[in-house]
Amino acid sequence: MTRPHDLRRPLTLRDVSEASGVSEMTVSRVLRNRGDVSDATRERVLKAAKTLGYVPNKIAGALASQRVNLVAVIIPSLSNLVFPKVLSNISDELEDTGLQPVVGVTNYSPEKEEQVLYEMLSWRPSGVIIAGLEHTDAARAMLLNTDIPVVEIMDVDGEGIDSVVGISHRRAGLHMAEAIIAAGYRQIGFIGTKMPEDHRARKRLEGFKEGLAKAGIALADAEFYSGGSALAKGREMTEALLKRNPNLDFIYYSNDMVGAGGLLYCRDHGLDVPNQIGLAGFNGLDLLDGFSQRLATMDACRGKIGRKAAQIVAERSQGGQATGEVIEMEPVLQLGDTIRKP
Amino acid sequence: MTRPHDLRRPLTLRDVSEASGVSEMTVSRVLRNRGDVSDATRERVLKAAKTLGYVPNKIAGALASQRVNLVAVIIPSLSNLVFPKVLSNISDELEDTGLQPVVGVTNYSPEKEEQVLYEMLSWRPSGVIIAGLEHTDAARAMLLNTDIPVVEIMDVDGEGIDSVVGISHRRAGLHMAEAIIAAGYRQIGFIGTKMPEDHRARKRLEGFKEGLAKAGIALADAEFYSGGSALAKGREMTEALLKRNPNLDFIYYSNDMVGAGGLLYCRDHGLDVPNQIGLAGFNGLDLLDGFSQRLATMDACRGKIGRKAAQIVAERSQGGQATGEVIEMEPVLQLGDTIRKP
DNA sequence: GCGCGCCATGTTAGCGGTAACAGGGGCGGA
């Protein structure tokens, strides 16, 4: 293909309109499939646009029409595996709505979140999907101050700004504790990340402790790590915990990846899982499906959460008026092979 | 915080200018830190903006200034682990340049890629970073037709449009073949994905076969899978391959994740890795660091590629004129514990 | 005391589209 337009000036509607002999308005109508245009004109315009290699300028279009087909999606991390899953579901759900997700990553930093949010709002998106309920005051203010739909996802333990779609991590931890106790384990340890800003992991641990307390049990020991490969950390921390506390009969991990590391450690050291020691993680990562033993876990409903959040934004941006819904999903406990059956 | 502005009309520069008693231009200058403004005025404006909860409209700003601080990053997938890594490096590198990455995902579909590219170009970004060298004709045309920097990443085996940063997957496969043969393996199988659009995996396999051929060896057997959890697929396919062809002494996997599945299978079935059978993958995923045996692999330089691509875009958008560079990284073979040492 | 220059601020004219309304021509019904 040649490059027909080589003047310094970038292509505009006017170029297409001159090339096809109609007004800019008509070209605009053709390119957006809006309003009545005769077939002959339409074809002529399309041909001219294609020949020139014209790409519409959405910046100008958005300014004029006060409409932006973008949805801001703000998440803590992409290397976590849980967020890409949410994201792809959002993306799929938005596919036919004319809306498009734009991702911002905060690295679990509230300040970064505020900054990313500011940046995104300045593009006037049609909606915001943001992970978690904890934000800086300024971020909350921005979200309250805007009149586009806001959906906070993943977590329902707390007060939302507008709509909320997620699970109760507190209760997820609590239920896991109950299941573990029901299976007869009593010396229970915990391994998780040190990140103070991972509120969902924190809530799970709190709920977990609460569940133990209800049965009159306290957490026997805990290890917190930060950085590094989760799998390797799971292995290391498990070793450290078991060396320090050889009579542990269960370890609860803050996510499946560390849990898998722990599982590998136990197998390598001939520990009988789940009889000698039980293990459980969190998330239901299908990534781990190939392991010899399936780790006990709890599905975080990541896919469903993404879809629902996208639906809410899509409906609202089409004029739907429902506002401030809170939708709680029910995570399902999967015992797998690492909790002994009663 | 209250919500002081509750008229139906959204906030504009004018609101801030009226609230602070200066012209819109001065407000604009303050908010962008550009031009001389007295400290007193600056403070007054900032206070007014903050009180109102004003968020600038980048759409209007971009239109007026013909400047957009966005870099389009177009990749095939987020669930692959390799792209999030590239992405976070791009993000880090762009951090202090005022540029911001915007991600588009193509799901390995050329048509989707074309569509995503069109959408992104219509926002007039300052640069494009796009995975791979294979695009539809229309996509190539769009990229040729634009005068913003374009960097194609991951792969250097082919002709680039503008700049190219990557590795030669063909040579990566070839070198792996050489290393495997040098270690004395002779009955060599392959397991990979069925995706015809994953050109890089294809090129690795081609190079691999070429390497084998140089030593007078042909691929003994191969399996191709699609969909599902890579780990589980690795396990299944390995079983299938070994059942069909029990005298295989090596399996080369198209990526680390399937390779890890294969490794798990071998360990579970008491196969002596690397003596009885050797294994190798591709990518250097640190995700797998916690395995008992480290899988032989080849680092794809994902981090470095991301950084370099971002650098090129950043420099070019600052006026740098270098154009059409091709930067080839050298992937490093890591023997790990699954290829026997000579 | 006057003019020069400079700092701080204001004015004007778009950026490239689109909403809303304005025509013009052909065709059917009266």
Added chain:
DNA sequence: TCCGCCCCTGTTACCGCTAACATGGCGCGC
């Protein structure tokens, strides 16, 4: 034959911000 309506196309006035230039006031040197 003439009117009215509908289909198609054009005109006008912004959308919210910024580049570029204009301006006003004040300090300073001679």
